[in-house]
Amino acid sequence: MYRQDLACRKDKNKTMTDNINKLMDRISVEIAGLDLGMPPVELYEPVGYCLSLGGKRMRPLMTLLGCELFGGEADTAMPAAIGLELFHNFTLMHDDIMDNAPIRRGKPAVHMKWNANTAILSGDVMFALAYQYMFKVPDQHLREVVELFNKTVLEVCEGQQYDMNFESMVQVTEEEYLEMIRLKTAVLPAACLKAGAIIAGASHDDADNLYRFGETVGLAFQLKDDWLDVFGDEAVFGKKSGGDILANKKTWLYIKALELANERQRELLLKGFGNLIADPDEKIRVVKDVYHSLEIGQLALGLIKSYHDRAFEYLDRIDVPAAAKEDLLQLATGLLHRST
Amino acid sequence: MYRQDLACRKDKNKTMTDNINKLMDRISVEIAGLDLGMPPVELYEPVGYCLSLGGKRMRPLMTLLGCELFGGEADTAMPAAIGLELFHNFTLMHDDIMDNAPIRRGKPAVHMKWNANTAILSGDVMFALAYQYMFKVPDQHLREVVELFNKTVLEVCEGQQYDMNFESMVQVTEEEYLEMIRLKTAVLPAACLKAGAIIAGASHDDADNLYRFGETVGLAFQLKDDWLDVFGDEAVFGKKSGGDILANKKTWLYIKALELANERQRELLLKGFGNLIADPDEKIRVVKDVYHSLEIGQLALGLIKSYHDRAFEYLDRIDVPAAAKEDLLQLATGLLHRST
Numbered sequence: 001m002y003r004q005d006l007a008c009r010k011d012k013n014k015t016m017t018d019n020i021n022k023l024m025d026r027i028s029v030e031i032a033g034l035d036l037g038m039p040p041v042e043l044y045e046p047v048g049y050c051l052s053l054g055g056k057r058m059r060p061l062m063t064l065l066g067c068e069l070f071g072g073e074a075d076t077a078m079p080a081a082i083g084l085e086l087f088h089n090f091t092l093m094h095d096d097i098m099d100n101a102p103i104r105r106g107k108p109a110v111h112m113k114w115n116a117n118t119a120i121l122s123g124d125v126m127f128a129l130a131y132q133y134m135f136k137v138p139d140q141h142l143r144e145v146v147e148l149f150n151k152t153v154l155e156v157c158e159g160q161q162y163d164m165n166f167e168s169m170v171q172v173t174e175e176e177y178l179e180m181i182r183l184k185t186a187v188l189p190a191a192c193l194k195a196g197a198i199i200a201g202a203s204h205d206d207a208d209n210l211y212r213f214g215e216t217v218g219l220a221f222q223l224k225d226d227w228l229d230v231f232g233d234e235a236v237f238g239k240k241s242g243g244d245i246l247a248n249k250k251t252w253l254y255i256k257a258l259e260l261a262n263e264r265q266r267e268l269l270l271k272g273f274g275n276l277i278a279d280p281d282e283k284i285r286v287v288k289d290v291y292h293s294l295e296i297g298q299l300a301l302g303l304i305k306s307y308h309d310r311a312f313e314y315l316d317r318i319d320v321p322a323a324a325k326e327d328l329l330q331l332a333t334g335l336l337h338r339s340t
Numbered sequence: 341m342y343r344q345d346l347a348c349r350k351d352k353n354k355t356m357t358d359n360i361n362k363l364m365d366r367i368s369v370e371i372a373g374l375d376l377g378m379p380p381v382e383l384y385e386p387v388g389y390c391l392s393l394g395g396k397r398m399r400p401l402m403t404l405l406g407c408e409l410f411g412g413e414a415d416t417a418m419p420a421a422i423g424l425e426l427f428h429n430f431t432l433m434h435d436d437i438m439d440n441a442p443i444r445r446g447k448p449a450v451h452m453k454w455n456a457n458t459a460i461l462s463g464d465v466m467f468a469l470a471y472q473y474m475f476k477v478p479d480q481h482l483r484e485v486v487e488l489f490n491k492t493v494l495e496v497c498e499g500q501q502y503d504m505n506f507e508s509m510v511q512v513t514e515e516e517y518l519e520m521i522r523l524k525t526a527v528l529p530a531a532c533l534k535a536g537a538i539i540a541g542a543s544h545d546d547a548d549n550l551y552r553f554g555e556t557v558g559l560a561f562q563l564k565d566d567w568l569d570v571f572g573d574e575a576v577f578g579k580k581s582g583g584d585i586l587a588n589k590k591t592w593l594y595i596k597a598l599e600l601a602n603e604r605q606r607e608l609l610l611k612g613f614g615n616l617i618a619d620p621d622e623k624i625r626v627v628k629d630v631y632h633s634l635e636i637g638q639l640a641l642g643l644i645k646s647y648h649d650r651a652f653e654y655l656d657r658i659d660v661p662a663a664a665k666e667d668l669l670q671l672a673t674g675l676l677h678r679s680t
Binding site for chain 2 (some may be wrong): 039040042043094097098117120121124126127130131132135139142143146147150153154157158160161162164165209249
């Protein structure tokens with residue numbers, strides 16, 4: 001439904017630090033080396049296929065960076081990093097069935113390449129493999145990490161449920177929307193960072209501040225994603241503008257516009273989202289016009305900026321030398337200022 | 341919220357020891373008390389519904405008995421017992437989608453009462469809740485229990501995959517079939533027993549023998565299930581005989597019959613399972629006739645008896661006083677001699 005994809009492309013890596021690029025390479029090697037060759041091939045092959053579709057591997061990167069931030073060796077956090085990436089990919093496999101999404105990263109989604117049953121069962125096994133990797137966390141931190149992971153899993157499921165509920169709701173409040181994207185999108189990067197911190201032996205307060213940092217960056221990221229869909233440069237963004245409008249997605253932009261609209265604008269929005277404008281281009285134009293009149297784009301950027309600032313406040317509070325925070329600063333800045 | 345069924349079937353309990361009946365009641369109370377009232381209701385309500393459909397709660401009972409066998413307090417093993425029952429119910433929720441099974445324990449399956457998406461996502465959350473309960477195992481035994489659990493989860497998924505594969509395979513060997521039911525059906529009760537044993541601090545050898553006992557009872561149980569479907573007394577078994585034949589299920593009976601059949605019998609079996617006999621009663625009659633001529637029923641009972649004997653050998657090897665084994669003996673005997 002909403003793009004959870006923090007995936008990056010090679011050209012973006014130029015903006016990343018050498019250490020980030022090095023860690024990315026280690027993650028790629030690790031994922032490429034996963035042994036999924038055991039029988040039955042019908043069960044494990046779709047898991048390998050799903051992972052092979054790529055993505056930027058932002059979540060495992062965050063786990064390694066969360067670990068390094070507190071002086072930990074990235075390798076100590078690698079199994080948890082892989083577990084979190086497996087979990088993320090499992091959610092994509094099941095979400096694609098539920099959302100009836102045929103394409104994932106330019107290739108057929110698992111339920112299209114095989115069928116829904118395959119995507120259900122291979123998804124389940126991928127979920128179990130995620131736990132298997134989480135259980136490789138050293139004894140000392142095992143319980144804390146798996147409990148964080150499990151809490152996050154439940155929250156991500158809850159977020160997906162709210163997202164599906166919203167489809168049939170006439171009105172969704174801003175608060176409800178922000179809580180939905182927090183659960184569906186933001187708690188996972190937050191947990192990735194915190195898992196790394198726990199493994200490195202960070203203090204409770206530091207680990208919590210890092211969690212808040214990740215959660216707030218995650219919220220800003222999703223809002224930027226909503227913004228790019230409508231206001232992004234089609235040539236740079238690489239896809240046709242207005243996809244969310246066409247799909248009647250109740251994004252923050254739509255919810256805020258409905259809240260601020262006068263009678264006439266409200267009517268136009270409801271007409272557009274009620275499928276009463278048959279021509280797709282016309283539908284996008286009408287809704288965008290309302291967004292423009294209400295300056296919804298600027299309001300969204302303002303909210304993104306406030307999350308951005310809050311995220312960096314959380315990062316500031318963490319008790320490690322400023323230099324150690326460089327990678328995370330760079331990563332978050334890259335994610336929030338992206339144009340694609 | 342659905343009221344959990346507190347009533348274990350009274351008529352069955354008469355054959356069980358007082359201690360088993362007492363433990364069953366504790367399990368029922370525990371399951372009835374599970375807090376599933378948190379939002380979103382659309383996500384957690386189907387979990388409660390699925391649990392409310394009942395079942396014999398054999399798996400959690402095994403965990404408690406496995407714990408008591410080695411002098412452990414049943415309560416120590418209760419969270420793991422609940423986790424294992426949650427996992428079992430999760431597999432039913434997802435399997436019913438994959439098998440397109442509309443009815444579960446006489447009531448609409450979750451994917452029928454709601455829809456497939458609900459059964460996928462509520463299943464996922466139920467799976468995560470299962471892990472949450474497994475994580476309540478005391479620190480000392482946490483890793484060993486969750487690793488056993490996770491290995492079992494992967495095996496159960498593999499078993500379901502083999503079962504689905506068999507549908508489109510022309511010939512399945514006896515060995516392949518036995519491995520499939522071992523994975524799909526037998527490793528879970530084995531793991532339930534062993535988890536209880538680990539929590540009670542059993543020796544490695546004792547825990548392993550208990551695992552083998554459970555696995556072997558599980559195999560015998562599934563073979564008895566196949567047998568009852570064809571040779572069970574309809575009035576006692578409570579369902580129409582020959583359901584597996586109608587569904588073209590390649591059970592041990594079919595596989596063995598095909599192996600032993602002469603040309604003519606082989607033709608009849610393939611005709612029946614190739615949907616070339618339109619009338620259902622006629623199809624069942626033809627296949628049953630072949631089974632009877634080949635004495636497949638007796639052969640099956642012979643195999644069940646050999647698993648039965650082997651199971652009790654494993655139980656014998658466990659180094660605890662004979663009196664402590666009474667409940668497990670009673671339970672296994674009840675399961676293997678059942679007529680329903």
